[in-house]
Every structure is written in structure tokens, then in C-alpha cells.
Amino acid sequence: MNIIPFRIKSKDKCARTGIITTKSGVVKTPAFMPVATLGDVKTLPFWDMKKLGVQIFISNTYHLNIRPGDELIKKMGGLHHFSGWDGPIATDSGGFQVYSLSTRRKISDDGILFSSHVDGAPLRFTPEKVIDIEINLGSDILMPLDECVGYPIGRGYAEEAMERTNRWAKRSLEYFKTLNYPGLLFGIVQGSTYTDLRGIAVSELRELDFDGFALGGLVVGEDPSQTREVIESVVPLLPEEKPRYTMGLGKIEDILWAVGEGVDLFDCVIPTRNARTAGLYTWEGKINLKNSKYKEDPNPISEDCKCPTCLHYSKAYLRHLFNTDELLAKYLATLHNISFYMELMKEIRKNVEKGNFFKWRKQILSKFKGGFDD
Amino acid sequence: MNIIPFRIKSKDKCARTGIITTKSGVVKTPAFMPVATLGDVKTLPFWDMKKLGVQIFISNTYHLNIRPGDELIKKMGGLHHFSGWDGPIATDSGGFQVYSLSTRRKISDDGILFSSHVDGAPLRFTPEKVIDIEINLGSDILMPLDECVGYPIGRGYAEEAMERTNRWAKRSLEYFKTLNYPGLLFGIVQGSTYTDLRGIAVSELRELDFDGFALGGLVVGEDPSQTREVIESVVPLLPEEKPRYTMGLGKIEDILWAVGEGVDLFDCVIPTRNARTAGLYTWEGKINLKNSKYKEDPNPISEDCKCPTCLHYSKAYLRHLFNTDELLAKYLATLHNISFYMELMKEIRKNVEKGNFFKWRKQILSKFKGGFDD
Numbered sequence: 001m002n003i004i005p006f007r008i009k010s011k012d013k014c015a016r017t018g019i020i021t022t023k024s025g026v027v028k029t030p031a032f033m034p035v036a037t038l039g040d041v042k043t044l045p046f047w048d049m050k051k052l053g054v055q056i057f058i059s060n061t062y063h064l065n066i067r068p069g070d071e072l073i074k075k076m077g078g079l080h081h082f083s084g085w086d087g088p089i090a091t092d093s094g095g096f097q098v099y100s101l102s103t104r105r106k107i108s109d110d111g112i113l114f115s116s117h118v119d120g121a122p123l124r125f126t127p128e129k130v131i132d133i134e135i136n137l138g139s140d141i142l143m144p145l146d147e148c149v150g151y152p153i154g155r156g157y158a159e160e161a162m163e164r165t166n167r168w169a170k171r172s173l174e175y176f177k178t179l180n181y182p183g184l185l186f187g188i189v190q191g192s193t194y195t196d197l198r199g200i201a202v203s204e205l206r207e208l209d210f211d212g213f214a215l216g217g218l219v220v221g222e223d224p225s226q227t228r229e230v231i232e233s234v235v236p237l238l239p240e241e242k243p244r245y246t247m248g249l250g251k252i253e254d255i256l257w258a259v260g261e262g263v264d265l266f267d268c269v270i271p272t273r274n275a276r277t278a279g280l281y282t283w284e285g286k287i288n289l290k291n292s293k294y295k296e297d298p299n300p301i302s303e304d305c306k307c308p309t310c311l312h313y314s315k316a317y318l319r320h321l322f323n324t325d326e327l328l329a330k331y332l333a334t335l336h337n338i339s340f341y342m343e344l345m346k347e348i349r350k351n352v353e354k355g356n357f358f359k360w361r362k363q364i365l366s367k368f369k370g371g372f373d374d
Numbered sequence: 375m376n377i378i379p380f381r382i383k384s385k386d387k388c389a390r391t392g393i394i395t396t397k398s399g400v401v402k403t404p405a406f407m408p409v410a411t412l413g414d415v416k417t418l419p420f421w422d423m424k425k426l427g428v429q430i431f432i433s434n435t436y437h438l439n440i441r442p443g444d445e446l447i448k449k450m451g452g453l454h455h456f457s458g459w460d461g462p463i464a465t466d467s468g469g470f471q472v473y474s475l476s477t478r479r480k481i482s483d484d485g486i487l488f489s490s491h492v493d494g495a496p497l498r499f500t501p502e503k504v505i506d507i508e509i510n511l512g513s514d515i516l517m518p519l520d521e522c523v524g525y526p527i528g529r530g531y532a533e534e535a536m537e538r539t540n541r542w543a544k545r546s547l548e549y550f551k552t553l554n555y556p557g558l559l560f561g562i563v564q565g566s567t568y569t570d571l572r573g574i575a576v577s578e579l580r581e582l583d584f585d586g587f588a589l590g591g592l593v594v595g596e597d598p599s600q601t602r603e604v605i606e607s608v609v610p611l612l613p614e615e616k617p618r619y620t621m622g623l624g625k626i627e628d629i630l631w632a633v634g635e636g637v638d639l640f641d642c643v644i645p646t647r648n649a650r651t652a653g654l655y656t657w658e659g660k661i662n663l664k665n666s667k668y669k670e671d672p673n674p675i676s677e678d679c680k681c682p683t684c685l686h687y688s689k690a691y692l693r694h695l696f697n698t699d700e701l702l703a704k705y706l707a708t709l710h711n712i713s714f715y716m717e718l719m720k721e722i723r724k725n726v727e728k729g730n731f732f733k734w735r736k737q738i739l740s741k742f743k744g745g746f747d748d
Binding site for chain 2: 038039040042043044045046047067068072075076077082083084295296298308312313314316317319320321323324326327328330331332
């Protein structure tokens with residue numbers, strides 16, 4: 001391939017914009033990837049994602065392997081054709097389910113043996129199998145199998161898991177190279193909150209020819225200050241010319257902070273999950289639409305917002321739909337939150353390119369009255 | 375008003391097309407009104423309804439009176455402004471809740487005393503109060519308060535309820551006339567399955583200056599043959615120059631049959647409710663998408679269908695979304711079913727106007743392998 005998978009466009013201190021080139025199109029970074037665990041971003045048809053400016057979403061290898069099955073998706077022409085989405089798709093490896101489904105798996109150097117959360121069927125995930133699944137899906141950015149540990153975890157086990165992750169990374173890459181598949185494969189940095197272990201992980205992974213690097217094992221129960229400490233310690237060790245992705249990090253204040261550290265890619269269920277429980281984003285902070293103060297509010301969620309929901313509906317109407325459990329509420333709220341995230345990322349890119357990111361960020365953060373975090 | 379509320383456009387024996395003129399636009403009949411009990415057709419934003427060719431929906435006085443409150447909706451500019459829908463809106467009177475919430479109400483000649491299904495609060499519905507609520511909502515086609523009895527019901531009580539309904543009809547119309555409100559008010563024919571009582575009801579209501587006539591108390595547990603017997607006996611008694619509406623009747627075979635008897639308006643929750651449980655319409659009958667035979671089906675729900683769902687998604691993908699309880703499934707299925715109903719009504723109107731309705735109906739019915747009824 002002559003394609004350069006990543007190109008830095010401009011920088012503002014550590015913050016940077018760039019272009020990730022995939023077989024399904026480019027991703028302008030910093031970018032946020034909505035989560036499409038089961039092949040759909042919950043409540044949204046692909047045509048809305050296009051309209052809202054979504055560039056890429058992230059799906060899940062473990063879940064799609066179970067339902068409907070990656071072989072079935074392959075028969076249907078791959079996840080792009082199956083889901084209608086022709087833009088880039090990233091796929092997580094199942095490594096996160098080591099953490100989130102910790103009672104349903106056994107780990108050995110061979111791989112992970114899951115007991116399906118749907119019917120208990122045994123599922124063997126090896127590094128090679130995971131690549132096969134991701135290729136069946138037609139993924140554009142593939143994550144190799146890793147072992148995502150929880151928090152807190154003893155140093156001994158954190159080290160063991162990190163080392164296994166690195167051995168798997170090597171196996172994944174070797175297998176991937178034999179297949180001549182036009183996707184990008186990232187290396188995943190583990191090591192829990194032990195920054196020296198993270199450092200060892202990076203030094204080993206840097207020796208391998210990955211197309212980008214992800215920080216895994218974050219936002220799994222550790223204190224936010226620890227999350228930031230890990231990112232601060234790891235990002236400077238990563239090669240500048242490759243994209244960096246902090247897996248699962250996606251609260252707005254965290255994104256604003258991490259972009260300043262040089263992170264390029266984000267994903268999180270938070271905008272879609274919040275939407276479904278009436279948590280809506282505005283430039284003044286997050287509001288809960290169920291609050292009775294919006295009962296007679298004729299204004300949109302956000303005056304500046306150009307999403308279909310804000311162009312057409314009042315807070316009073318949306319609150320009524322939430323209060324009466326109408327499904328339409330969840331859809332309209334998701335439209336808004338994803339639109340908000342896409343606008344945020346666009347503003348971030350614009351301000352980095354103007355060399356104004358840090359000044360702009362300060363202004364933005366000072367406006368956030370209620371804050372964005374739950 | 376110089377406006378003629380209803381004009382017959384063409385006839386094919388008893389089947390006819392017509393135009394209902396309301397303050398919010400015209401409705402070409404025969405027309406199907408999707409149900410928007412709480413001010414939204416479940417899962418659909420108004421912009422999709424416009425695209426699918428929905429002309430009018432029907433909302434519910436009882437439910438909107440409780441949540442969010444008709445006074446609140448009035449403050450928000452009426453249900454049109456509140457819901458974003460600028461086309462015609464019909465409103466039911468709360469009479470159906472006499473049947474559906476039969477343990478929560480007391481009836482006297484004054485009106486109905488409900489105990490709210492949400493919080494038990496007492497709600498007094500009189501004929502005048504119902505008109506007030508409907509005007510607060512900004513309704514285009516108003517239904518007066520009636521007493522909808524269940525099935526079976528003794529002749530004595532059926533007569534009593536029909537007579538009360540007619541007294542309320544008179545009170546409603548008298549009150550309505552004093553208000554100079556530019557909506558259309560229909561009279562509701564009750565009398566259960568006693569066709570002679572229905573006949574008495576019509577003869578009294580015809581004396582009053584209603585803009586149209588509805589047949590209430592149908593599809594409440596009686597045998598389908600009884601429903602048809604009532605319609606066959608009542609419709610010929612109604613004035614030709616006014617629209618006829620069979621309340622709650624909406625299965626496809628019933629619509630096809632009733633159009634042939636001269637019915638103009640329909641409403642039913644069935645297309646939206648079926649959609650949410652994977653019951654999808656095709657010209658060959660209704661299919662259940664959860665059926666395993668669609669597991670690897672790359673085709674749309676219906677080859678001929680031009681709805682966004684059929685243009686972009688396969689049965690296999692939709693089945694996957696239903697199987698994994700993704701909300702998107704309900705939305706995409708609703709888009710299809712409402713689109714199907716709108717196409718059906720368009721075809722009906724086209725064939726009536728060509729004088730070809732009965733021939734076309736025969737062809738259509740012969741294609742329905744599985745039938746449409748649940």
C-alpha cells in the first residue's frame with residue numbers, strides 16, 4: 001500500500017489535527033466514534049449519522065460474533081453493506097469484555113474462552129480468530145485481542161496481563177500481515193495505572209509496525225486523576241506520526257483535556273446512553289430534560305444547535321415524550337447528543353488549526369456551568 | 375364559513391373518494407389516520423410522517439388532558455406547534471376510555487368521572503369540557519364525548535348508552551356552535567351490535583348539523599362478522615355528502631372491505647403496534663421478521679416498497695436488530711408499516727377514481743397468502 005494511514009495536518013502545542021486514511025474513506029482527527037456495539041448506533045439509522053457529520057463508528061467483535069455472527073455478516077457483504085454505512089468502521093477486539101464480562105471468561109496464553117452472555121455457548125477468542133472476525137466484518141480500523149484488566153488490580157497481575165497483551169499483539173500483527181487485508185491495525189497499550197508498566201508496553205509495541213496506538217484499560221473504575229496520569233505518561237512515548245486512541249474515554253471534559261495531550265481518537269457510549277435517559281448536552285453543560293423546570297419551556301435544547309431535534313422541537317415537547325416513555329424521545333435526544341459531539345469535534349479541529357485550541361478550551365470550560373460529567 | 379367540509383370526488387358503486395377540508399389542510403379520502411395517542415405517532419418524528427404521505431393523525435383527549443395537559447399544550451401554541459405537525463389532526467373524545475379503562479370511571483348524564491390511570495386523580499369529562507380540551511389542542515376534526523360500551527352488552531344498557539351518547543352529542547354541538555371554532559365536529563353512532571339501536575342513533579344524529587359521522591363501539595370484542603353487519607346496516611342510513619369514519623377499524627382486509635361499503639376514514643394502532651413487534655406488511659401478507667427464515671435474507675421487507683427502510687436495509691439486518699432488542703428496529707419497522715398503509719390508501723383512491731376498485735380489490739386479496747389479521 002502506498003497510502004499513508006495517518007498524516008498530521010496541523011499542531012497547536014501537543015494538540016493536533018490529522019487525517020486517518022482508511023479503505024472506506026478518511027477520518028479527520030481529533031474524532032469521536034459513536035459506539036455501535038451491535039452494528040447500529042442505538043436508535044439512529046445510518047442516514048442520520050451521515051447528516052450529523054459522524055465520520056466513523058466503532059462496533060464490537062465479541063457481540064457481533066455472537067449475534068448475528070460475523071460469518072453471516074460476511075455473507076451479507078460485510079458490516080458496511082449490512083448496516084448501510086459506507087464510511088469507516090472501527091472494531092474493538094473483545095478485550096474489553098474480559099473486563100465487562102469478567103465472570104464469563106477464562107484466559108490463557110492461547111486466548112480467551114468466553115461463555116456467551118446470550119446462551120452460555122463456549123466462544124474461543126484467539127488473536128488470530130479475532131482478526132478473522134474483524135476481516136469478516138470488513139473493519140477499517142482493527143483492534144487486536146488484548147486483556148483489559150479492571151481496577152484495582154495488583155501489580156503482578158497487571159504486568160502479566162500487559163505482557164500477554166503484547167505477545168498477542170505480536171501474534172495478531174504477524175497473522176494480519178499474512179492476509180494482505182487493507183485495514184489498519186492498532187496496538188493496544190495495557191498496564192493498568194502502573195505508568196512504568198505502561199512504559200514497558202509502549203517500548204515493546206513501538207518495535208512493531210502498527211498503524212496506530214490505543215490506550216486500553218482506562219475508565220474501568222480508577223480515579224479520573226489516575227486516568228489522566230496514565231495518558232500524560234504514555235502519549236509522549238508514542239510515535240508522533242501515528243494516531244492515538246484512548247479507548248472508552250469520551251466525557252466532554254475528558255476529550256477537551258486529552259486533545260490537549262495529543263490524543264486523536266475517542267469512543268464512548270455516554271452521548272447515546274445519556275440521550276436515552278434524557279441527559280442532553282448544551283454549551284452550558286448537560287441538562288436533564290425530565291426536570292420539571294422544562295415543563296413549559298418552548299425553547300429548543302440548545303439555541304445554537306442546528307440538529308433536527310433543536311430545529312423543530314421544544315424542551316417542553318421532548319420532556320413530555322420522556323415523561324410518557326415514548327420511544328421517539330430517545331431517538332430525538334440521540335440525534336441531538338450525537339450532533340453536539342460532532343459539532344464539538346469540529347470546533348476542536350477548527351481551533352487547533354487556528355492555533356487557538358488552548359485559549360478556546362479555556363473559554364468553553366468557563367461556560368460549562370453544570371459540567372458534563374455524571 | 376363558506377368552506378365545504380367534505381366533497382365527494384368520485385364514486386365506484388358505494389366506494390368513493392373525497393376531500394375533507396380542515397383549517398390545517400385537506401385530507402383525501404379514503405384516508406387512514408395513524409394513532410398519536412400522546413401527541414406523537416410512536417417512534418416517528420413528524421418529518422418522517424410528511425415524507426411517508428401521512429395526511430392526518432388522531433390524538434387522544436383523555437391522555438393529553440392528563441399528560442402533559444391540554445392547557446400546557448395550548449400555552450405552547452396548540453398540538454400542531456407542540457408536535458411540529460402542521461397538517462390536520464383529529465382528536466378522540468375520551469369515549470373509548472369508557473371501554474378501555476372501564477374500572478376507572480363512573481358515568482352519569484352529566485358526563486364521565488375518570489380516576490386517572492397515571493396517579494388516580496379525579497377527572498371530570500363532560501361534553502362541554504371535552505370540546506374545550508379539543509379546542510385547547512387545536513384539533514381539526516373533533517369527536518364529541520360518547521359512551522363506548524364493550525361486548526357483549528345487554529340490549530337495555532346498550533340502548534341507555536346510545537341514548538346518553540345522543541344527548542351528549544346534542545349538548546356538544548350546541549356548545550360547539552357558540553364558540554365559532556373552525557374545526558369539524560363529527561357525530562358518533564353507538565348502539566353496540568343491535569342494528570335497530572344503531573338505526574335509531576343515526577336517525578336522531580342526522581337531525582343535527584354534524585360535519586361527519588363516526589361509528590363508535592366497534593372492534594371491542596365482537597365477532598368480525600358482527601362488526602361488518604353493523605357497518606352494512608349503518609352506512610346506508612348516513613347522509614352521502616358527509617364523511618364516514620369507522621373508529622378503531624384498521625386491519626387491511628377490514629379497510630378494503632369497508633371502503634367498498636362507503637367508509638371514508640379509518641384509524642387503528644395496528645400498523646405501529648405490529649411494527650414494534652416485528653410484524654411487517656407486504657403485498658403478499660404480513661410477515662414476522664423474527665422468523666428464522668429471514669436470518670440470511672438479503673432482500674428488503676418488500677421489493678416494491680420505496681420507504682427508507684426498504685430502500686436501505688435487508689430483512690437480515692432488521693431481524694438482527696429485533697433479535698437484539700435494538701430500538702432502531704422499532705423505528706425502521708414503523709417507517710415501513712406506515713409507508714405501506716399510506717401506499718395502500720393511495721392505491722385505493724386511485725382505483726376508486728378509475729372505477730376499478732372492486733376488481734383491484736379482488737386481485738389484491740387473492741395475493742394475500744398469509745392474510746393480514748392477527
